[in-house]
Every structure is written in C-alpha cells, then in structure tokens.
Amino acid sequence: MGLIGEKIDSIKSIQIRQLLTQAISLGMIVTSALIIWKALMCVTGSESPVVVVLSESMEPGFKRDPIRAGEIVVFNIVGRDIPIVHRVIKVHERENTGEVDVLTKGDKNLDDDRLLYAKGQLWLHRHHIMGRAVGFLPYVGWVTIIMTEKPIIKYILIGALGLLVIKSKD
Amino acid sequence: MHSFGYRANALLTFSVTALAFICAIASFSDKFSNQNPSAEIQILNINRLKKQSYGNDEVSLTLDISADLQSLFTWNTKQVFAFVAAEYETPMNSLNQVSLWDAIIPDKEHAKFRIQTSNKYRFIDQGHNLRGKEFNLTLHWHVMPKTGKMFADKIVMPGYSLPDAYK
Numbered sequence: 001m002g003l004i005g006e007k008i009d010s011i012k013s014i015q016i017r018q019l020l021t022q023a024i025s026l027g028m029i030v031t032s033a034l035i036i037w038k039a040l041m042c043v044t045g046s047e048s049p050v051v052v053v054l055s056e057s058m059e060p061g062f063k064r065d066p067i068r069a070g071e072i073v074v075f076n077i078v079g080r081d082i083p084i085v086h087r088v089i090k091v092h093e094r095e096n097t098g099e100v101d102v103l104t105k106g107d108k109n110l111d112d113d114r115l116l117y118a119k120g121q122l123w124l125h126r127h128h129i130m131g132r133a134v135g136f137l138p139y140v141g142w143v144t145i146i147m148t149e150k151p152i153i154k155y156i157l158i159g160a161l162g163l164l165v166i167k168s169k170d
Numbered sequence: 171m172h173s174f175g176y177r178a179n180a181l182l183t184f185s186v187t188a189l190a191f192i193c194a195i196a197s198f199s200d201k202f203s204n205q206n207p208s209a210e211i212q213i214l215n216i217n218r219l220k221k222q223s224y225g226n227d228e229v230s231l232t233l234d235i236s237a238d239l240q241s242l243f244t245w246n247t248k249q250v251f252a253f254v255a256a257e258y259e260t261p262m263n264s265l266n267q268v269s270l271w272d273a274i275i276p277d278k279e280h281a282k283f284r285i286q287t288s289n290k291y292r293f294i295d296q297g298h299n300l301r302g303k304e305f306n307l308t309l310h311w312h313v314m315p316k317t318g319k320m321f322a323d324k325i326v327m328p329g330y331s332l333p334d335a336y337k
Contacts, residue, residue, distance in 0.1 A: 069255050069267035070310045070322060087251070089269035092296050095262060101296070107251060107274060112291070135319040136248075137193060164175050 022166050029161060046131050067091060067100055067126070072133040075104065078118045083130060086113055092123075100126055196246050197318020203244045209237035209309040209325050211254060214286060219300060219337050227300035229293045229332060233271065235309070236284035242313055243278040250275040251312040257326075258305035260297060268293050270307075302334040 041047065067073065069091050074083050089112065090103035101123035105112040114122060147154045217230040235254060242250055253272030260266060270289040275281050310324040 069269055070251075070253060070312055070324075072312075072320075089253075089272070089291060091265065091267040092263050093265040095264040107272075133320070135197070136315060136317055137190075138317050160175075164179060 026162055026166065044131070066093070067102055067129065067132075073102075073104065073129050074131045074133065075124055075128045076130060077116060077121075077128070080116075084113070084116060085133060102129070193317045197315060200244050200246055200313075200315065200318070200321070203241075205241045207237065207239045207242055207311065207323075207325070209235070209239075209327075211235050211307045211309065211327055213307075213330060216333055216337070217288065219333055219335075221298060221336060222294070225298075227295040227298050229300055230289060231270075231293070232286065232288045233307075234284070234286045235271065237282070237309060239275060239281040239311055240278050242311060243281060246315045246317065248314045248316045249277075250281065251314060253310050255308050255310060256293060256305050256330075257308055258303055260295065260299040262297060266295070300332050301336065302332060304329070304331045306330070 067088060069088050072085060072087050074085050076083050084104075086104040086106045088102055089105045090101075092101040094100070102125070103112055103114070103123060117124070147157075212234040214232040214234050217232060219227070219229045222228050233254065237252070239250055239252060251272065251274055253269050255267045255269045257265065257267050269291050270293060271287055272290065306326050306328045307330055308324050308326045310322065312320060312322040314320055
C-alpha cells in the first residue's frame with residue numbers, strides 16, 4: 001500500500017512539474033515579446049516605436065530635435081486612428097518659444113496635406129508629430145499589414161508558437 | 171528536436187537574421203561612394219509680390235535651376251528627392267523654410283538637369299515681411315535607398331533678395 005502510494009505521488013509530482021515548466025516556457029515567450037516592445041518604446045521614447053516605415057522618434061516636450069523641411073515625419077491627426085507618413089515642405093519656427101508650424105505633403109501627391117488635417121487646421125505642431133523616418137527595410141511592412149487586415153493570422157502565429165513550446169516537452 | 175516545426179522555426183529565424191545583415195551591409199556600402207553634387211540657381215523674374223486680401227505677403231517667382239546630382243546614385247539607390255527651399259528670418263520667426271519646387275529623380279540619367287519654372291508651391295509669409303527680404307535658396311537632396319538608412323544634404327546659396335515694394 002505504502003509503495004503504491006509512493007509511486008502515485010512521484011508520478012503526480014513529475015506531471016505537475018512538466019505542466020509548470022511548459023506554462024512557464026510559454027509565459028517566457030509572451031513576456032519576452034512584450035519586453036522587446038516596451039524596450040523599443042523606452043529607447044525611442046515613442047508610443048508607436050515601429051510603424052510600417054521604420055521610424056525613429058522625437059521626444060515631445062523640452063528635449064528638442066528641430067523639425068526641418070525635407071524630413072519625412074510620422075504624424076497623427078485628431079479624428080484619424082492611423083498616423084500618416086509624409087514629407088515636410090514648409091516650416092515656420094517661432095523665435096521666442098521654438099514652437100513650429102509645419103506643412104506636409106506626400107511626394108507624389110499634387111496637393112499638400114491640408115485636406116487631410118482636421119477641420120480648420122492649417123499647420124501641424126510638434127505635439128502632432130510622433131517621429132521621423134530614417135531608413136527603409138523593404139517588405140517587412142507586409143507582415144504588419146497582413147496582421148492588421150487579417151487578425152486571424154496573428155492568432156494562428158501565436159498559437160503555432162505556443163504549440164511549438166508545448167510540444168518540446170513531450 | 172528534429173520535428174518539422176523546429177526546423178521551420180530555425181530556418182525562418184536564420185533567414186530573417188541573414189536578410190537583416192545583408193540589408194545593413196548594403197546600406198553601409200553607401201558610405202564609400204564619392205559624392206560631389208553641384209547646383210546653381212538663378213531668379214529669372216519676380217512675377218508678383220503682393221499682400222493677400224486677408225493679410226500675409228505672397229511672392230511668385232520664376233527660377234532657373236541647374237544641378238548635377240549624378241554622383242549621388244549608387245547601386246543601392248532607389249531614387250533621389252530634390253527640392254529647392256527659400257530660407258529666411260523674420261522678427262517673429264527665427265526660421266522660415268518654404269519649399270518652392272521639388273522633383274523625384276528616378277535614376278542617374280535624369281540627375282543632371284536644367285529647368286526653368288515658376289514656383290510649384292506658394293511662397294507665403296506669416297506676416298508682411300517680404301518686401302526687401304534677403305533670403306537663401308537651398309537645394310536639398312534626400313537619397314532614398316533600396317534598403318537601409320536614408321541620407322540627406324544640401325547646398326546653401328545665399329544672397330537673393332526681393333523687391334522693396336509690392337508689384
């Protein structure tokens with residue numbers, strides 16, 4: 001009786017241990033993805049550190065990196081949920097406060113972006129601008145686009161990753 | 171350890187890392203190119219200098235722009251975006267930059283050019299500061315690579331000025 005009891009106990013403890021290990025491995029994967037995302041937010045100082053066009057962000061507030069004509073900036077418009085990535089064509093910077101009026105335009109568009117701005121808005125200001133583009137990684141954006149348009153793919157990917165981890169212990 | 175899933179995962183990770191590395195090297199190779207662009211801009215005519223009905227000064231002018239940007243093109247160049255901006259100072263604004271003309275240069279053949287054009291975008295001041303205003307005309311170029319870091323530079327040409335009275 002005692003021997004069987006011992007055997008059952010040892011089997012249960014192995015199973016529990018395995019289960020815990022699998023759960024922790026899965027948790028590690030999820031949290032490391034979160035860590036990378038948050039670290040990017042921290043390093044770049046931006047709420048959206050990676051947009052489809054890879055961008056580097058400007059810190060809002062006092063630490064300033066001047067906005068100049070010709071730069072490609074990522075900006076938000078009140079009432080739109082997706083930021084726009086266009087080039088700055090006009091800059092008027094105030095002498096006293098350093099505040100800036102900015103006008104943007106897509107390179108290939110005929111008109112400037114005033115049609116896209118909020119009603120009555122003629123200029124962008126620093127708080128609209130989230131970052132500027134510094135380079136290109138071709139085709140990487142397709143992953144983001146696909147995951148946004150068909151969110152099911154996001155779930156499939158995470159599910160597959162989870163399965164991989166769980167299967168490793170079998 | 172040798173299941174399909176593991177192999178697929180390892181292959182994918184390796185190929186993405188390798189591609190990223192190749193991208194970085196391609197971008198880095200641009201540092202070794204020898205670049206000597208040149209440009210010259212003349213104002214052919216000041217067509218109009220007026221005060222708009224609701225306040226600000228506006229000027230319309232015709233420019234003669236010639237430039238040779240061929241040395242900017244490398245094997246990793248997708249296109250070059252060039253534009254001419256008028257840059258000046260006013261009492262209220264420490265810097266005003268107004269783009270007057272721009273062009274997308276798709277390849278080396280198109281990078282040496284001379285055009286005469288009136289300003290593509292309206293040159294409007296915030297205020298009435300344009301009479302007799304001295305300003306720089308700066309030719310900027312932004313090289314957009316096929317992959318990697320963009321780089322940009324400019325040639326500043328000072329010494330242009332606007333007439334003293336509205337016309």
